[in-house]
Amino acid sequence: MKIEMTVDIKKLIDLKQFKVLKELISEQSVPYIVEILEELEAEEKIVVFRLLPKDIAAVVFTELEIDDQKKLLALFKEEKLKEIIINMEPDDRVEIFEELPANVVKNLLNYLSPQERDQTLILLNYPQDSAGRIMTPDFFDLKEDLTVSEALKNIRTYGNEKETIYTLFIINHNRKLEGVIELKDLIFADDDKLIKDIMNKEFVYVKAYENEEEVAKIMKDYDLLALPVTDSEKRLIGIITIDDIVDIIEDSVTEDIQKMAGMGVTDTSYLHTSTWKLIKSRVIWLIMLLLLESTAAFIIDGYSHVLQKVTILAAFIPTINAMGGNAGSQMSAIIIRSIALGELEFKDMKRVFFKELLIGSIMGVILSIVMGFRAFVNTQNPMIILSLSISLIIVVIVSNLLGAILPFIAKKLKLDPALISGPLISTLMDVISMTVYFSVALSLLKDFI
CATH class of the missing domain: 3.10.580.10 (CBS-domain)
Structure with missing residues (x-):
């Protein structure tokens, strides 16, 4: 449907059938017009905006991605630009102004009445993430x-x-x-x-x-x-x-998801974010995780004599690592969400610690039993199976506790708890898991080494 509508609009623009086009777009809702505009070239967007009623044009403009807004501002004729800026809600106007260069904002302010200009400057003077910046002075x-x-x-x-x-x-x-x-x-x-x-x-x-x-x-x-x-x-x-709060919640959730995925924060949608910005938002974290992960290689190398004697241990390295990372990531996701919703505060950390110590112990025992049956397929040596099971119990308990406590510590240090999440917990647990795994194996299998 959207594709057909976009094709029809492009044809009408090419044929200069502006009267028909005006009737067509006047029947559409604002969200649908925004979707259609996403598929049009900048010059075609300008044509559509010329045909929209001034109040609808202002609403549609505020819903566009910031890079599209900047392009259109540069292409609008002065009269249309003035019309859109004047008809925008004060808080929406401020949201756009804060993304633009100071010289552009200065020119746009000249289109406003003295009262509207004063309102806009007052809002712009509040801190970026404050209530004053997102409020509207247009109330009853x-x-x-x-x-x-x-x-x-x-x-x-x-x-x-x-x-x-x-x-x-x-x-x-x-x-x-x-x-x-x-x-x-x-x-x-x-x-x-x-x-x-x-x-x-x-x-x-x-x-x-x-x-x-x-x-x-x-x-x-x-x-x-x-x-x-x-x-x-x-x-x-x-x-x-x-409506302003819905946008804030969406931005906050997006930011937390990006941080939990171990990447920098981008404030535009995927297709509107440049390739270099996407690379930059991810590669720095990946380099840090790579260097941390490589520590596990030194640990494995330090226990190479154990692997040479009991080679079957190498087969279970991925399993031990995965379980540690998965358990920690699960726990951190639960705690981060609870902290974000205000359900947990720093004073609750002690209660969470002991609760997760119990939960981690029970889960560790259950998983170790499953691991024992699984390991029996590869080896019937009871000491090897025992070392795998004990290692898994310890790893699950430690990862559970780390996933539960690190977000509290991050919050106390005024860091975003979402930073202490998925990739970081998984990488940290890889290092800890290998240390635990080989330490237990060395203790229990010393007769075989």
Whole structure:
């Protein structure tokens, strides 16, 4: 369907059938238009943007990848560029501005009214990952001494211009936040009731310098559609809406996945990330892991006399390594998720340690029994089977404990726990596994060596 639509649009552009094209794209949703634009050349994108209504064009533009936005900004004629910038939501505008060179931002600011320019500069002055940077100053507030009928009249008059009216924020004459009220509650209240008598005085808010990930957690925990943002004196200065939080959660999850995979963070989708940037984000970590992994070679070389006497031990090196890495990676994934969701804190580390000591011991024994039966296929020597089983028990316990404790330590050191994950745990456990494996083998098989 999308391919057919893209072909049709390209044909209509080639034939200069702009009236038909305008009717065609006007019937499509914003997400679908964004998907179609991904398949078009830059010049074809410009044609489509020329035909979109100005408010739709601004929304579509904010949904494009940043590299596409930069290309289009360079190609737009001044009138179209001005139209798009003016019609964007303040927080979306700031998100684009922060990715652009300072001289470009300066030129774009000239298209805005003095009030819009001041709003944009205020948002840009907040730290990048703060609530102030992602909030919108385009919100609807009500004075606490209004009656319900007066409030509803204000909403009907001005509400259509605001980002959301489903949650309304109540302020006093000094703009201090006093309460919130849902639109549905306002609609069903008596007309002569005062807002201050029916508003909810027990509400959640954040200050402008709060970290955006903490904001996302608060909105998730309280199931909010909009969250008020105040200055240090509790004056209402903006709101954060759920669509902004969805983007933050998506970015945070993407970042954690990339870190857990042992690579640098990229903020664009795969096809919009340059080859060199992808190489750079991965190769540094791979070099570090390669050097750490090579330590295992020195350990194996140090026990070469053991392998020469009991060659069957070499057959189980991959199994021991894999089990250590897998158990550690499983455990670190569980703990990292719990830390990220706020379910675990540093004070819980001791409880986690003893719980995972028990779990690791039980899993180690179960796996060692399976290993014993598996090893019997290759060797019937009970001491070799015993050394494999004991090694596996120790390796599983150690990897379980490392996977559980290292994320806590990382968090305490103000590092991202996601860094202590998959590839790093696996590589570290390879070194530890080989040390444990050959130490146990040397102790139990000394009569054979």
